[in-house]
Amino acid sequence: MLLAGHDCAGDLVPNQTHMRRFRSHFGTSPGVCAHLWKLIKPVLPRSFIFFHLLWGMMFMKVYGTEAVMASKIGVDEKTYRGHAWPVVKAIASMKTKVVSAKVCYNVLLLVSF
Amino acid sequence: MFCFLFPFKYHIIIISLLAYWQIKLANRFIGDRGCACKLSVDGTDFRIPQPTRFWKGWFSFKFKGPGLRYEVALGIQSGYICWVNGPFAPGCWVDISIFRAKLKQFLRPGEKVEADAGYRGDGSTCPPDDCANMREYIMKQEVRSRHETVNRRLKQFNCMHQFRHNIDDHVYFFEAAAVVTQLGIESGERLYNVLYDKLSMQIFAQSEKEEEMKLCQMTQGGLRLR
Numbered sequence: 312m313l314l315a316g317h318d319c320a321g322d323l324v325p326n327q328t329h330m331r332r333f334r335s336h337f338g339t340s341p342g343v344c345a346h347l348w349k350l351i352k353p354v355l356p357r358s359f360i361f362f363h364l365l366w367g368m369m370f371m372k373v374y375g376t377e378a379v380m381a382s383k384i385g386v387d388e389k390t391y392r393g394h395a396w397p398v399v400k401a402i403a404s405m406k407t408k409v410v411s412a413k414v415c416y417n418v419l420l421l422v423s424f
Numbered sequence: 425m426f427c428f429l430f431p432f433k434y435h436i437i438i439i440s441l442l443a444y445w446q447i448k449l450a451n452r453f454i455g456d457r458g459c460a461c462k463l464s465v466d467g468t469d470f471r472i473p474q475p476t477r478f479w480k481g482w483f484s485f486k487f488k489g490p491g492l493r494y495e496v497a498l499g500i501q502s503g504y505i506c507w508v509n510g511p512f513a514p515g516c517w518v519d520i521s522i523f524r525a526k527l528k529q530f531l532r533p534g535e536k537v538e539a540d541a542g543y544r545g546d547g548s549t550c551p552p553d554d555c556a557n558m559r560e561y562i563m564k565q566e567v568r569s570r571h572e573t574v575n576r577r578l579k580q581f582n583c584m585h586q587f588r589h590n591i592d593d594h595v596y597f598f599e600a601a602a603v604v605t606q607l608g609i610e611s612g613e614r615l616y617n618v619l620y621d622k623l624s625m626q627i628f629a630q631s632e633k634e635e636e637m638k639l640c641q642m643t644q645g646g647l648r649l650r
Contacts, residue, residue: 400600
């Protein structure tokens, strides 16, 4: 929430407003982000941390220009670019694992015989 | 250990190969009720900036301008995204051609997909008018309406409707959006349920026949009374 520019100090449990703000910045819920991080962590370099996933998610959802996004996050444009794109590509590479794998049923039949 | 053995540039390729045999298209069998149609298929267009070398193949009739088309298939019973395919140039590739090019090869013999009027003319599709009665028509309509909610979820990401990077990179954004949407569906943000099974079709057909019979009897009775 700090990355999204909202301080929820004092609120121990995130309420509906916090969730709405989170969604409007990252496009999904914190639970999905945590699950996503578990999936993409093995394909990312070791220097990447959870915050970089949020950079990638923010890149997809807000899709501001580099200068705008880098200043919002508080880093240099090059640093932002170097982290946001690999995260998006890593999430895209999970397509075969999460959505659809291209395995032909006829091929499977042939293999089984 | 995986990280040490191979450099980073090979990681994505290796993970993709490892995941190759996980048939997520098999998610269409979750909650299967014995219907011939297990998937609902639709094509969705995304706007792109005009490519510098003009080609009429980029034209999408939805935007009256350049776009890219993807094919998305949902499991009817589970509501999971079971298949994504693309990108295609919307000026050259109509929905049915995209379906015939790939997804049709992956279906079981005799299996069909629920689709809109753009898929009319193929034996493996069930277009909207392929129904026995009004209730079946409404049932099919609900499945297609639910499909549009997934398209809306994909387009909630600004990168999908204000795209400004290289066209080759569009597929990364789309696939990432599909993965995030699917994970969201799996982890509680489910689509609304639709009633779609053989039994209900039969019940509907029976009840409709009974209603017709009653109407006939009433009209006959009315005629007799007169």
